[in-house]
Amino acid sequence: MSINVTPIKAYTDNYIWCIQNTRLCCVVDPGDASPVLAHCQSHQLTLTHILITHHHWDHTNGIDDLLVAFPDAQVIGPHNPKITQITHRVKHDQVITIEWAQLALHVLEVPGHTLDHIAYMSSLGVFCGDTLFSAGCGRLFEGTATQMHQSLSKLATLPPATNVYCTHEYTQSNLNFALAVDTNNQQLNEYQTRVHAKRNQGEPSLPSTIGQELAINPFLRCQQPSVIKAVTDYCNKPLTSPEQVFAELRHWKDQY
Numbered sequence: 001m002s003i004n005v006t007p008i009k010a011y012t013d014n015y016i017w018c019i020q021n022t023r024l025c026c027v028v029d030p031g032d033a034s035p036v037l038a039h040c041q042s043h044q045l046t047l048t049h050i051l052i053t054h055h056h057w058d059h060t061n062g063i064d065d066l067l068v069a070f071p072d073a074q075v076i077g078p079h080n081p082k083i084t085q086i087t088h089r090v091k092h093d094q095v096i097t098i099e100w101a102q103l104a105l106h107v108l109e110v111p112g113h114t115l116d117h118i119a120y121m122s123s124l125g126v127f128c129g130d131t132l133f134s135a136g137c138g139r140l141f142e143g144t145a146t147q148m149h150q151s152l153s154k155l156a157t158l159p160p161a162t163n164v165y166c167t168h169e170y171t172q173s174n175l176n177f178a179l180a181v182d183t184n185n186q187q188l189n190e191y192q193t194r195v196h197a198k199r200n201q202g203e204p205s206l207p208s209t210i211g212q213e214l215a216i217n218p219f220l221r222c223q224q225p226s227v228i229k230a231v232t233d234y235c236n237k238p239l240t241s242p243e244q245v246f247a248e249l250r251h252w253k254d255q256y
Contacts (some may be wrong), residue, residue, distance in 0.1 A: 003101050005124055007167065007204050008035045013169040014058055015038050015206065017127060024048050024100050028120070028127045029167050031058035033065035046070065051105070052077030052086065053129030054117040059167065060085075078109075080116040090118065092096045110112055110155065112148025113138030119155070125163025125207055128155060133166045134208040135191075136174030137219040139254065145247035147221070152246075156220050158213030171195050171205035181218045181230045181249065188216040 007015040010032040017028040018039060026049035030036050040047055055078075063075060063085045074097055079088040090096060092109035105120040110131045113213060117138075119128040130138035131148075133154050140148055156215040175192045181186055192210065195205045213220050221227045222245040232239050235248045 001102065003124070005127055005163075005207075006039075008033050010038050010062075011058060012234075015165075015167055015169065015204065016062075017167075018104070018166045019098070019101060019124065020045055021101065025101060026051060026098055027066075028103070028165070029053055029059035029129060030062035030066055031060065033062035033069075035065060037069055040069075047073050048100065049073060050075045051127065052083060053119060053127065053167070053190060054078065054114040055080050055082045056114065056130070059129065065246065078116040078118045092118075095119070108154060110151035112143040112145075112151045113141060115142045115152070117143075121158065121162075122249065125165050126155065126158060126210075127165045129167050130220075131155065132164060132217075133168060133174055134164065134171040134195075134213065135178045135188075135217050136170055136253070137217075137250070139167065139243075140250060145250055146243050149243050149246040149251070152219055156210065156214060158210045159244055160209065160214065162210040163207040164209060164213060165207050169204060169206070171208075172199060175216075177253055178216060178218050180256070181222075181252075182216075182221065183230075184226065185216060191216050218249060222249065 006018045008018050010016050016030050019026040025045040025047055027036055027089055028051045075086045076088045077083050079089045090107045094107045096105040103122055105122045108119045110117050110119050113130045119126055218227050222242040228245055231245050231248050234252050237248050241246050
């Protein structure tokens, strides 16, 4: 029985990723229950697992209503007491198995956007919440620039073919900034053209891949001379480490 990963749209730019076969499903970061319930009803699916990456409301607000409809569903997430509905709290290097999908999910701690942030790596790809976006990364709401740089570096070591399932459709705006930083990156320019074509057809720009992001995402390219020069010119001071480049790059993006 084949397994598919389907984006369920929520709010203005969220994707709730649904791992499903013809009868059962698992969702990642359901900030809104309504579109998930509609998807389950239209496809006659039973929800068995809810995966949470971090505590922000647009990733968790749908949990309660989903548990009313599917009271046996397991809720898997980080060790954060703010997310009271979690039934299985997980930590770095722990493996969760979804039996019906024959899917092993390896937990990665990726703090930066929030301190509790985790990602789930599997044969389907990495479900990374708000840590890594296509052509961008999450804001630093709780963690430090060093923590986020370390977390992104961890994701960057995954196999290049790994699909990247992030939670927001930010790709076009991220690409505008990426091109301001890495203007002469031909792969970046070509990627922007492909993304625009997809979005003009109403298609998601996601998933990306780790290999794609290593080629075009400035936040994964803080050791590249072109990115270092652009960031140094922006902040007008010498930068002696990739962590410093990342910190100034994130500040630049916040002001962009």
